[in-house]
Amino acid sequence: MGSKFHFDKELDFSKLDGLVPAVIQHADSGDVLMVAFMNAEAWRRTLETGRVTLFRRSLGRVWVKGEDDGQYVDAIEILVDCDNDTVIIKARPTGNLCGHGYPGCFIRQAART
Amino acid sequence: MGSKFHFDKELDFSKLDGLVPAVIQHADSGDVLMVAFMNAEAWRRTLETGRVTLFRRSLGRVWVKGEDDGQYVDAIEILVDCDNDTVIIKARPTGNLCGHGYPGCFIRQAART
Numbered sequence: 001m002g003s004k005f006h007f008d009k010e011l012d013f014s015k016l017d018g019l020v021p022a023v024i025q026h027a028d029s030g031d032v033l034m035v036a037f038m039n040a041e042a043w044r045r046t047l048e049t050g051r052v053t054l055f056r057r058s059l060g061r062v063w064v065k066g067e068d069d070g071q072y073v074d075a076i077e078i079l080v081d082c083d084n085d086t087v088i089i090k091a092r093p094t095g096n097l098c099g100h101g102y103p104g105c106f107i108r109q110a111a112r113t
Numbered sequence: 114m115g116s117k118f119h120f121d122k123e124l125d126f127s128k129l130d131g132l133v134p135a136v137i138q139h140a141d142s143g144d145v146l147m148v149a150f151m152n153a154e155a156w157r158r159t160l161e162t163g164r165v166t167l168f169r170r171s172l173g174r175v176w177v178k179g180e181d182d183g184q185y186v187d188a189i190e191i192l193v194d195c196d197n198d199t200v201i202i203k204a205r206p207t208g209n210l211c212g213h214g215y216p217g218c219f220i221r222q223a224a225r226t
Contacts, residue, residue, distance in 0.1 A: 007223040015170065021134050021148050030143020035134050035199045047223060057128065078223035082213045086148045100195045110120040110160060110191035 004050030005078055012085040013040055019055060020085050024065075024097065026104075027076045027090040033097045033104035036065075038087065050075050052089055071095040117163030118191055125198040126153055132168060133198050137178075137210065139217075140189045140203040146210045146217035149178075151200065163188050165202055184208040 019037040039055040046053045052073040056063040066072035077090040098105040132150040152168040165186040169176040179185035190203040211218045
């Protein structure tokens with residue numbers, strides 16, 4: 001079985017001790033749903049499977065988003081920045097992405113004073 | 114002079130050695146323009162001035178976005194995630210945010226195979 005995505009450059013995992021930030025963004029609304037991290041293996045598996053795969057720091061291991069609750073997140077588009085040290089995954093999650101029961105994690109707003 | 118924004122919780126700077134990721138997103142298009150980092154001082158000054166202030170790792174210091182080229186970025190809305198360890202700044206930058214001469218940094222796309 002072939003890979004779902006191909007990216008022709010190496011990402012730079014050196015700046016954050018082996019990790020890069022991964023922004024998960026809703027493909028339609030543009031809402032940023034979550035910011036997480038990938039190590040080299042999580043990145044490789046995300047490209048290979050097309051399914052968001054992260055390095056979960058609290059567990060100390062690669063973790064397929066949804067492996068606990070079946071709410072897998074399939075990438076529609078994958079973008080990389082000019083320094084090759086950050087990725088954006090655009091997706092259309094079917095459930096709530098945030099573990100606290102919200103569609104996304106950015107539920108708080110700083111007040112204008 | 115008062116602060117421009119107020120956020121009533123402490124951010125958690127412990128997970129990335131004193132930094133949190135800061136996503137800069139276009140307030141109208143929703144495009145993610147840049148992902149950078151803030152330390153506690155950069156966050157405090159962003160709230161105080163309403164102007165995106167980062168910790169630039171390559172310089173090892175707090176850096177006001179635009180201090181080199183005058184293209185300051187004023188926050189329109191500031192969001193924080195449920196873990197208080199990531200922020201989104203929504204803004205309408207007047208110039209190119211990416212140092213390489215693009216509106217944003219996410220100029221590369223992984224190919225579908």
